[in-house]
Amino acid sequence: MDTLLITGGAGFIGSNLVRRVLATSEARVLVVDKLTYAGRRENLEDVLGDARLELVVADICDRQAMSALFRDRRPRGILNLAAETHVDRSIDGPRAFVETNTLGTFELLEAARGWLATTDDAARQAFRFLHVSTDEVFGSLGADGLFREDTPYDPSSPYSASKAAADHLVRAYHRTYGMHTLVTNCSNNYGAYQFPEKLIPLTILNAVEGRDLPIYGDGSNVRDWIYVDDHCRGLLEVFDNGAPGETYNLGASCERSNLETVETLCDVLDEVLPARDNGALAARGASSYRDLMTFVDDRPGHDLRYAVDASKARDALGFEPATDFETGLRRTVEWYVANREWCESAQATGYRRPRLGLATS
Numbered sequence: 001m002d003t004l005l006i007t008g009g010a011g012f013i014g015s016n017l018v019r020r021v022l023a024t025s026e027a028r029v030l031v032v033d034k035l036t037y038a039g040r041r042e043n044l045e046d047v048l049g050d051a052r053l054e055l056v057v058a059d060i061c062d063r064q065a066m067s068a069l070f071r072d073r074r075p076r077g078i079l080n081l082a083a084e085t086h087v088d089r090s091i092d093g094p095r096a097f098v099e100t101n102t103l104g105t106f107e108l109l110e111a112a113r114g115w116l117a118t119t120d121d122a123a124r125q126a127f128r129f130l131h132v133s134t135d136e137v138f139g140s141l142g143a144d145g146l147f148r149e150d151t152p153y154d155p156s157s158p159y160s161a162s163k164a165a166a167d168h169l170v171r172a173y174h175r176t177y178g179m180h181t182l183v184t185n186c187s188n189n190y191g192a193y194q195f196p197e198k199l200i201p202l203t204i205l206n207a208v209e210g211r212d213l214p215i216y217g218d219g220s221n222v223r224d225w226i227y228v229d230d231h232c233r234g235l236l237e238v239f240d241n242g243a244p245g246e247t248y249n250l251g252a253s254c255e256r257s258n259l260e261t262v263e264t265l266c267d268v269l270d271e272v273l274p275a276r277d278n279g280a281l282a283a284r285g286a287s288s289y290r291d292l293m294t295f296v297d298d299r300p301g302h303d304l305r306y307a308v309d310a311s312k313a314r315d316a317l318g319f320e321p322a323t324d325f326e327t328g329l330r331r332t333v334e335w336y337v338a339n340r341e342w343c344e345s346a347q348a349t350g351y352r353r354p355r356l357g358l359a360t361s
């Protein structure tokens with residue numbers, strides 16, 4: 001039976017991916033996760049009892065531990081999702097981003113290379129190293145155009161720079177050592193189990209608690225959104241059928257300004273949890289969640305627009321996203337409203353959704 005090694009499998013996208021692999025294949029899943037603030041056992045609670053799943057708490061920067069896992073568990077491949085992921089946090093403290101995102105990926109590549117050198121040719125041919133990256137490595141678009149796989153890298157934040165460096169290393173291991181690597185660059189994800197520091201869950205939780213809904217700058221920055229389940233399907237398509245050495249953009253052609261996204265969330269919330277049923281909203285004297293919208297200082301170096309051309313994955317692999325934004329947002333709102341316990345435990349360390357990432361020097 002195949003073993004898939006999924007790093008960062010206790011995080012937002014990782015936990016959704018683990019669930020999908022267990023539900024749609026016979027594979028064993030070995031999750032390696034350091035369990036930072038964003039990665040939690042609770043994200044896998046419903047599947048931890050599955051005998052095919054094992055969670056190893058470890059740091060991908062720990063070469064010895066990673067080498068031992070490759071040697072002992074002989075995975076058919078690795079999907080590398082472990083990362084520090086919040087742009088605002090990368091502005092306040094870039095070191096952890098370089099360490100995990102860049103050096104951690106390097107340590108995984110070296111651990112995989114060392115192990116592959118001891119295996120036979122069939123195992124080397126079958127092996128895949130899928131590195132999960134972001135469209136933010138391409139920098140910012142103006143009003144027109146789309147990121148393609150051959151768009152030059154031009155990252156703006158310490159987060160995207162650390163991811164960009166890792167992407168280059170992964171491709172170099174294909175060209176230099178012949179490792180069967182794959183890189184995916186995906187647009188913004190949303191869905192269940194996302195830590196409430198990111199725009200969509202932060203807006204939902206603030207709204208439910210009757211707090212201000214912060215909108216950076218004038219809200220005109222555009223993001224391209226994909227429902228997390230669609231991203232996970234895309235990752236498995238690339239893992240199973242992508243051509244070694246190739247890069248694939250993943251996205252759902254769903255551009256929205258941040259203002260539009262928050263407004264849509266407010267409208268969905270007005271239906272799912274109307275003001276009359278939410279004392280916190282009434283206490284603010286508000287009759288709609290839109291009344292809570294507040295414009296705040298912009299993020300330094302805030303990229304204006306992201307938009308992904310995912311036609312290569314569609315044409316080469318048949319990848320098509322299935323969930324439209326309004327459906328996905330409604331499911332997401334309903335999940336957060338129904339899972340208040342998860343929301344509380346995610347913030348049990350004292351995280352209270354403060355404004356981050358304003359440091360400019």
Ligand code: NAD
Binds near residue numbers: 014100104188195
């Ligand atoms: P997340 O922050 O929710 O999860 C990251 C996971 O990595 C957590 O479980 C965390 O504990 C783990 N981790 C962090 N440092 C580690 C280390 N040193 N060793 C082992 N584990 C470690 O992030 P996410 O949103 O699920 O993103 C997953 C991946 O997808 C990241 O690589 C990210 O760059 C990429 N990505 C995310 C998005 C998005 O919109 N969320 C879009 C495109 C690409």
